[in-house]
Amino acid sequence: MKAIRIDEFVRDLATLSPKDVPSPKPKGPRDIGVQITHAALTHVDMLYAQGLHQNNGRHVKPPFILGNEFAGIVTSAPPSSSLRPGTRVFGATLGSFAEHIYADENGLREVPKQWTNAEACAVGASGAISWGSLVSVANLKRGETALILGASGGLGVMAVQIAKALGAKVIAVVGDEEKARMIKSTGADGVVDYHEKDWENKVKAMTEDGQGVHVVYDAIGAVESGLRCLRYRGRLVIVGFAAREGKMENIQANRILLKSAMVHGYRFGEDGRQDPTRTEEVWNGFMDLVVKESIKPIIYKKNYVGLESVSQALIDLGKHTVWGRAIVRINEEAERELKARL
Template sequence: MKAILIDQWVTNLSDLRISTVPSPKCGANALRIRVTHAAITHVDLLYAQGRHQNNRRHVRLPLILGTEFAGVVLSAAPTSSFRPGTRVFGFGIGSFAEEICVDEHQVRPVPGHWTNAEACAVGGSAAVAFGALGEGCGNVKAGQSVLVLGASGGLGVAAIQVATALGAAKVIGVVGGAEKEAVVRSLGADAVDYRDDKWPTRVVELTDGAGVDVVFDPIGAVDDGLKCLKYGGKILVVGFAARGGVMEKVSMNKVLLKGAGVIGYRFGEQSRRSPAETSVIWRNTMALISHNKIEPVVYEQVYQGLENIPQALEDVSKRKVWGRAVVSIARNEHVHSESPRL
């Protein structure tokens, strides 16, 4: 099969090449899936460059890049909930390939009203957002206010929708540029532009001077988030997409003065440690999807074929993309006549 295989970390994304590799060997209980679409995430950039914390433990060379996908089940164990031909979306290392093998808990059925590309755009982002903002972490309540940093990205648009679904009375998204402001506003959130140095002041003004209850931070801007937070509020640190590998240093007296709770949330590590909790998160997330509380936001650029993955990665690295960039790996999205047993 064809895949984006690397045996050394890259500094130039254009150096990524398509390789011919053996089809993956699936375990007895694993699903073999034909990948129709692959999402492009910031994690993929870090993995390609060897700069993700998981590169020290879970993800090592050589490897096939890619972490999120949609596709069609080719084969499954007789006891599986999924029949061959069922459309699914999910996550697993090695999605920049024509086929992937994953455990059943790593995928969910594509909702009937979504294309594979749309399901791929949502991917794991909605579950990450729900895990961070829901009970046990952010614990967003009806009537509260939520600030979403990096709001026009794949994780940001999911966080806006999840916060709204949880009952947040006001959601504010921080973005860069008019086009991205429009994306955030289309989801029902207010928008501020981080290129205005006084944007934290604008956030506080939008909350009538009170500050927000919760900050959702996937980019690594805790210091700015503290400026926007009300006393006793929470900052949820879910990533460092804007840090370029250089971690932020925050004066802890600012945390004290705001009475702030700063909570780190790693969906992948949490899933490894508490799989039962992750199952509940996914069940609640899929319930939101079934009630149309979460909708896909697919970037407008068409990326066709594995050969376009380096360009898509480059576009993400240059912050051109809003929503989720999705690469079409195979055009045919065959739907089996049977529904999966859930």
């Protein structure tokens, strides 16, 4: 099969191209075979390819197939599985920039009937991560104000919609006018451009009493700025470091004390390993919003077709031009043929 295999870490993402690799085989008794129709691009993929992610030191070493999120069609499953061949699924497992993959059943979800595979792939694990951050960790309540840092990204667009569904006021931080228009269309009550001078005070001025927001959702690695926007006894959840290019910021710890703030890291993948029951509850909470049609998948406007387009998609992601989730269309024909048979 074809796949984007990393035989050694790369310096230039433009050098990534599909290779002929052996077809995957199941590694465990619960593994499900999936023909991949779509794969999503994340900042983690960019870091993995270059060896800049913390996981590259232990878990993700060459050779490995790049990519973490996908949608596709089940091709094989153990007799005990509820996911039978022909079922449309989406999931998050290393190795998604490929034509086929095997994934543990716990890491897969059936695609909701109202979504295409591309739409499910655009949501991926971002919805569950954002629900877990805002609900399970930050305990965001109706009537509170949430600040979403990195609001136009794959995680951020889910966080904005979830916060609105919970009845919160949402202030979104983005980097340009196109992203501002997009995030307003998803329901954000206020939008601030982080290029503006003194933008943190503009965020505070948007709050009802000018004292700051109750909750900060940080998907980019801007904890110092988040603390400045936070009111006394506010809560800040660190979800990721998409804007840091592998470099972590050093914060002034006294700011946490002065605000009596709660700063909480939420590592969704490790949570799933340490506490699977909690992660299942998170997924169920998010999927309940999907059933209520409170969630709209946001797919970036540029059309990436085939594994050959992965390198350009990652380059665009690195330039911060992408909003929502960039999707590589690997085999849409398989999805069309499946729908024609049903």
